[in-house]
Amino acid sequence: MSRDVAVLIPTLRRPDSLARAVRSLIGQAPNRLREIVVADNDPAGSARATVEALATEASVPVIYVHAPRPGVATARNAALTATEAPLIAFLDDDEEAAPGWLAALLDTHERFGADVTFGAIHGRAPDAKPWLRPYLEDFFSRRGPEAAGLVAEPYGCGCSLMTRAVALPGPAPFDTSADQSGGEDDKLFAGLAARGGRFAWAPGALAFEHAPAHRATLGYALKRAFAYGQGPSQTCAHARDWAGVLKWSAVGAAQACAWSALALVLWIARRPTRAQALDRAARGLGKLFWFNGLEPQLYGAAELRRTAASA
Template sequence: MSQSWQNIGVSIVIPTYKRPDDVVRALKSVETQAAEHDLCEIVVVDNDPKHSAKEAVEAFIRQGSADVTFVHEPNPGVSNARNTALNHAKGRFIAFLDDDMEACPGWLSGLLKSAKDYQAGLVFGPVKAVMPVEENTYFAYMSGAFDRIPYEDNGYIDKGVATGGCLADRQSATFPTPVFDPALNQTGGEDDVFFRYLMRRGVKAYWTNEAKCLEHVPEKRAKLSYVWKRNFAFGQGPTQEAADKGVNGLPGVLYWMAVGSAQSLFSLPGLVFYSLTGSPKRVRSLVKLSQGIGKIFWMSAFNPKLYGN
């Protein structure tokens, strides 16, 4: 029986937006890993209307050995970019990598092994932040706000983590159409909606420490204002998930709003104290406060715009 893209194929999907140098770094990190697997391709989607990554990616294609497809999606938006990538991807297994990420050795193998060994339709691994400079005291505290390491041990998990660095098995369930909601192009959260959709249909999610990635935080994001927006959006997640259940989710909405109120109340004094004393520890208090307030103001009218223009 001949193998095909539908039963063993792997597509590594890398959306990019105005980061030509970063996307080349991401490509280099998976080039060798892709070659280790039969029927493995890389799909790069340039989401900049001016296709700023085209020249850099085409130069990589000419010099490299990986099977790379370059696609231009001129309509900015994180959902648009990923949906366009999936329309071109041939593989059964979709491995997502963001353009500011770098896959560590063994990342792809770790994802695939977990998917196959544990019949998991979704697999997630740790993402460690790399700040612009190491000697900045604030960055030492800020890096934790960008890390995505919610679990210590390998095993099944009851909710998704993030699209960047994860793997999805197209055979696990029928994906929604479109896969990622375009209404969330600028605010984010499209991955949470996608994960919940699959898991409500019985898809298993698995966490493995054997599939590590790095996230290179650009200087323009290594600021307290962005940390606030990012964590405010994270805080909105659980309340919004409860609200999506309609009337049945009302107890959950009230619960998470109460949690957010308590979280905000307890973190505010620390933020004030550390701010007055000039301590970098205020970053941690800011994270807790922003997540708490996000749980309270979870409605779409308050969604921060994190992507695109």
Template sequence: MPRVTIMIPTQRRPDGLSVAARSVLGQTGVDFAALELVIVDNDQVPSAKPVADDLAKTSPFPVIYVHEKRPGVAFARNAGMARASGDFIAFLDDDEEAPAGWLAALLAAQVRYDADVVFGPVKTCAPDHIVAHRDYLERFFSREGPAEPGILDHYYGCGDSLIRRAALPDPVAPFAVERNHIGGEDDMLFGHMKAAGARFAWEPAAWVWEEPVPSRMNLRYTIARAFAYGQGPTSHCAAATPRDTLGVARWMVIGLGQAAAFGLLAGFKWLTRAKDRAEWLDRAARGLGKTLWWGPFKIHFYGRTA
């Protein structure tokens, strides 16, 4: 078994971190001698250290605590990469919980497909008190994919993924710091890897539970996030070297059409109180994001210090 680093970035979420990390300690079908857990604390004060210290007392493999004071998701991930010793990096978010066979399934898929990155599903179950738009919210925070394992022609986000370190453009600091506050640093990385010929795979057996922060389980957060997701393809073209000006223009025009069409449909659905009205508002927001993608329209989701 190759050496594997399991990395959990976190910021002021000790309960979620504890659940995520303890699920890592309960993995089966893997060689613990080849594992390490890296916890990256992206708080100004070392608020996650007590959790990491407690875990280290009973962990069957090393628990490495990294304190990255500079706020930002890319800073946090890069700080963890600088301390990681694994040939492969498995990412788990601090609001996720992995079943016992999660890591073994990721590693088996990597070998089977000789993949540079393996992704798995994310399953979300909304709390009982969430009634309005429950189905939409569960789908929004979930990651669905093919029913069968296999090679992918696209990519997903970092949470619940296994990355071959040798395939990274920079094995120590691969995440773009300009995405520190708006997110999408993983999309940018995987986009560069795809352009370089990286091989992506999907493994349905490598699924995790996600329990989103309660303050995010509402349309105010998800529609803003959908708008930010929509900005992704246009921003990626703008950040290309050389700049893909034609791609930027193409995505802006597509986005404008989507925002208009889906926006009108969302308005009708809202007037009729249709059950799926949030879905269409989400699509309209993603379209608008493709068109309004530059500086003043960027929304900061990460890097808050208070």
């Protein structure tokens, strides 16, 4: 078959992590991989030199795109403009594809006639506190069925393969209102599901997510858990499904009360599992407090401020 796949990597001031991600793609599905596109989300364009150096190592083009307005959806949209490939894979700049990753995605995608196929992710958090590390490595992981096949619910955009014409309609399919908070993939997949889209799971398509020190904390994980919890309620609100909003809010209230009480007991007892209980409580609160303006700011400008403060 012709080379028909582009892998897109949005990045923001992570040169070492970006280099690891790109190098993990070299040699993947050599008869199918057309190009690697890196969308640099730093206004200063700091990734250009790294991408140009990596391009000399790769057997396929490594294309640099500057997306100077910080935001995860903006970066994904900008990367799409740089390729005409009919199949689009996404790998985040903190992820590393295992050997055979792209081939496994393609095999499952084509075998089951999927519009989007998701791969497995194993989290790594070597800088986390010992008691917290098992929770965080599980938090940054993504697990699914043991066997490849169609699934009813989508996962996240990172470590995925999409049929562009169906799953990524128009020149800017990712909603830029989610630039700072994330969740742009939730809106994309909700729209695809409403159109009858087909999702698949490829357990053999493995990537590793490397959590840097500033993310290997309980506070960061709970912010992300709260944002994940907001997803179902916000999706219903976007569709004006107010009965669904009420349902998820009620579920969230029950979860928040039950898991907060358990977390308090576990915290007093200094049990490591208090992290898991707090995670469930945060997800419940997210379902309840889903309103616009309450989304945690985790990407784009927030990341720029963090890197500037640590410089």
